[in-house]
Amino acid sequence: MQKFSKTGLPAQAGNILTVMLLVVLAFFSGMYLNRDNRTELEKVSLTNKEVTVATVADFAPFWEVWNSINEKYPEAIKTTDQEKIYGAISGLVGSLEDPYSVFFSPEEAKEFEEQISGNFSGIGIEVGIKDKVMTVIAPLKNTPAYRAGLKSGDKILQIDKKNTSDVSIDQAIKLIRGEKGTLITLTILREGDKEPKDIPIIRDTINIPTLDTEIRNDGIFVIKLYSFSANSLTLFRNALIEFSKARTDKLILDLRGNPGGYLHASVDIASWFLPSGKIVVTEDYGKNKNPEIFRSKGYDVFKRKLKLVILIDGGSASASEIVAGALQDHGVAKLVGDKSFGKGSVQELIKVTDDTRLKITVAKWLTPNGNSISEKGLTPDYEVKLTRKDIEEKKDLQLEKAVDLLLNWK
DSSP states (O other), X not given: OOOOOSSSOTTTTTXXXXXXXXXXXXXXXXXXXXXXXXXXXXXXXXXXXXXXXXOOOOOHHHHHHHHHHHHHOTTGGGSOHHHHXXXXXXXXXXXXXXXXXXXXXXXXXXXXXXXTTTOOEEOOEEEEEETTEEEEEEEOTTSHHHHTTOOTTOEEEEETTEEOTTOXXXXXXXXXXXXXXXXXXXXXXXXXXXXXXXXXXXXXXXXXXXXXXXXXXXXXXXXXEOOBOTTHHHHHHHHHHHHHHTTOSEEEEEOTTOOOBOHHHHHHHHHTSSOTXXXXXXXXXXXXXXXXXXXXXXXXXXXXXXXXXXXXOTTOOTHHHHHHHHHHXXXXXXXXXXXXOOOOEEEEEEEEETTEEEEEEEEEEEOTTOOBHHHHOOOOSEEOOOOHHHHHTTOOHHHHHHHHHHHTOO
16 A cells, blocks of 8 residues: 655655445446336436445436537537546546545546656646645756756745636646656745745756755754655765764754655654654544554664754645654654644545546544644744745854754753
């Protein structure tokens, strides 16, 4: 079982989607409430199958609209019955008002599977829905989006003049990606700006960065983790070896702008700081099934003999929130910065037919103390907001606060 992320990048497409190829029957084929009260159209099976729908809902309006389209719409013949069914299913999933649940038609399913394969070009941003608006979670370091100056929290109002108000995340990803060397223009509204602005960006092949390290003159060791990718486990272990050789007990783990990645990577990284068996994260499935608890593997190399500060901001999401939330709840680390994005849901990919898929939210992530990451995000122990002036003057007050805490640790 492999976990995938929502959003936009194959290496990220990793932390919130459980690929379980389950075959299910197309539920819109020959729907009926009872055999004695069906319309003429209901007697026609569109896929040569009949499925009983266990519901008290009235399907009469659906068939009334279906008939009206076929009888009155001048170009109805251009849309096949099967395409109408796909549209109806998409509307059904859309009624959930969950931006991470989506139905993929055959063409969309093929594109989605190409996306998660890792072969893609684009601009290098992770996107999500925040306050019902398409929002930049984080631009990845040294990507076209990063160089163009996109920031965490930027609201994406248009993609090449197409309004994003009724665009799903997966549709947005499709629009943003494209052939290397081609131009895309994002219309964004940044906090503090009165008017939106257009940002032109040239697409390129995206190489997802993972990790940087630094030993400061004051003896503080810094690990900047950009993503929870497949190779982050080895790189993080090597960074900790480098940290141990620096002969210091002061560590900053910088997760700002880290949009997440593989779930197993977040559990493994948290395990370096937690005893065996401690809860890292819980997948809450509600009433559908018992929760699944992911626990520390117990590497616990520091045995609490460590001064640890984790930096987070609005670009810290998903796997970043799992690690930061676990270490905060267990009292291992202090969080400094701004409130995290709040992306903590689990999706399952269901094979509906041979060539269609349903990606649907099945669970929410909870921190060890039971706090929902999706609903609340993470609140830092020491909240430090960066102003536009701070950024323009290249002042990192969040890092400065982390350094002050470590140098005056109590």
